[in-house]
Amino acid sequence: MEDFVYFFSFQDPNVAMVVAGITLLSISAAMVGTFTFLDKKALLGDAISHAVLPGVCLAFMFAGSKNPYWIVLGAFITGAISTYAIEWISNSTKLKEDTVIAAVLSVFFGIGILLLTQLQQTGDAALSGLDHFLFGNAISIVYEDLMVYGILALLVIICILVFYKEFKLIIFNPSFAESVGLPVKRLKLLFNTLLVMAVVTGIQAIGVVLMAALLITPPAAARFWSNRLHVILMLAVLFAVLSGIAGAFISFAVPHMPTGPWVVMAISFIAFASFFFAGKKGILSKWYNQRNYQQKIHRDHILKSLFQALEKNSKTLEKDEIMEYFPGKEKLTRTYISKLEQENKIELEGEKLKLTPSGLVEAKRVVRLHRLWELYLAQYLNLAPDHVHDMAEKMEHLLTPELEAKLDASLDYPTQDPHHSKIPRDNDL
């Protein structure tokens, strides 16, 4: 708790600096990531983040110390080469893009590891914190780092905002973008540059191994809350910043704890929560809607069976008879019978069921929709009368009152369906 207050009161200028840095880089990663996610190139980010490792090592060899300018430059160069290599190889050979991504990722990372271990053999790589580039250490951010990584992140953010419209267009409708005269190729080059830059800004705080998560997971989570680009973008940024700060706090509070994994844990938590609980697209609400729909179907079927009994001149139906209509669903049927009774749609007389006046209206409607749809299929689509029943079984639960009115009007208010059964109306018996 003490740590918590100390950290979030920002009384320590170092903490304030770390939070500022991680906020900026989370924003830039989430923004760029949203576009790559929507462009279905999420795994490209993974490849680039692994591929910056050899650049970091080369920069270290070259500069002889952990100099942020050299490291950013080195990381940027190998990151850019990997992006270019992926594009070139997948365009000029028969290898599939995902194979190319996996190959480039692992080879670049292998080269990086080779260089890293070589540096470790020669001595002071571990001491100077080169290890931190693997899994990230936000707490080690100092003023000079903040200036380099922070300004780079800021640059990415500004570029994305300036070219927002153009990027949106080339992702959603590249051929239209080309036809209105946008320099698509140059914009794509700019975007790839921003992607590499966004990865580079995160290498010290998050680490090369897990930086991809900050590009992929925030937009994946945000996508479940909205269909509009600017909302997705803002939510992704919000999610990324929250998890970035959470990760920084944990590695501040627990000694020797790398930042990257905790940032990923936080963002994954947000993502899984979104997958399950998000408004319309979440698993839970989909499941709920599906269940509701199935319940409506079952309810409609019970009413329909009672109405059909009525047509055969029996005003009541034995409970057991209804049960037999729905084999294997006895329990469900029993629940719905008692529900319908509570809603005052049916009456129970001992073991016999009877429709109430309001139940009759509803039952008629289901049967009417079924028969109207059968007639419609027979008349307008010229389907044989013995082929229309199954489709009508589905539509009877779906047609809205407005559609019903239109259907009725276009069929000229018919009285009989193709099987010569009467189409029931509200003002009949």
Next chain:
Amino acid sequence: MTFDVNAFLIILTGTLIAISCGLLGSFLILRNMAMIGDAISHAVLPGIVLAFFFSGQREGIAIIIGAGLLGILATIIIDYLSNKVKLQNDASIGVTFTWLFAIGIILITVFAGQIDLDQDCVLYGEIAYIPLDLIVTENNTILGPRVLWIAVINVILVLLYVGFMYKELKLTSFDRQFAQTIGFSTSFINLSLMGMVSYTTVSSFEAVGAILVLALLVVPPATAYLLTKKLKPMLLLTILIGFLTSLIGYYLAYFIDGSIAGAMASVSGLFLLVAIVYVTLQKRTSRKPIAMPTELKA
């Protein structure tokens, strides 16, 4: 150069691992599932750490089971996210494996000091120490390096698997729908392949680390895929490239004094680059005379 037993043991182990990985990897890339290999190789980490922690030992069946379960779990989660949750496929892969890998790294850091595993081992393994870690029986007979035996068992099982399932794997890789029509259970074959990939990843983990397994899974088969059009030559070529990768990788690492696994990945990348350049050059020289008439016709 005189015969160096240590070098021989390391290169032999490396070759065996490259063969196991390459054979399975060939089917992965034919099924466009290379990134699933990436996901599995990351995702087995928490399984390894937990099994290590609870069983208290490095070797043994517990780790293989723990990691195998995690590998299969990862494929199930990815499948669930992309089919049920309707998250796009690439993001399903990305979200799942970064999450599982993060859990693994956190567990390693939390259990640091209690288990003999560290981040370096995860990243690039310890193939260089293979000759030091020997199996010694009760009556002091030395049976050779432990990791070599693990690799031998792995390669035998992979060869048996590919041998017995060859027809099934081939058919489901090239014509999934036809395979389904004639009654092959494609999901079973798929799951068994994922299981074998997970097992091989774990078995190779100690030697080459979690991430560089991917290089051996994908890069030699991709190289072979470029150079041949038939499955059998592709598998044989993969084996050859695996051997050369191990051999040259060892000496590269030896000369620049770095990680052998890293060097193997680098060398495999070099082979791929050569194959790409060769193929593109050949395409350029052979294209002109053949392409002209068809273009004119169109």
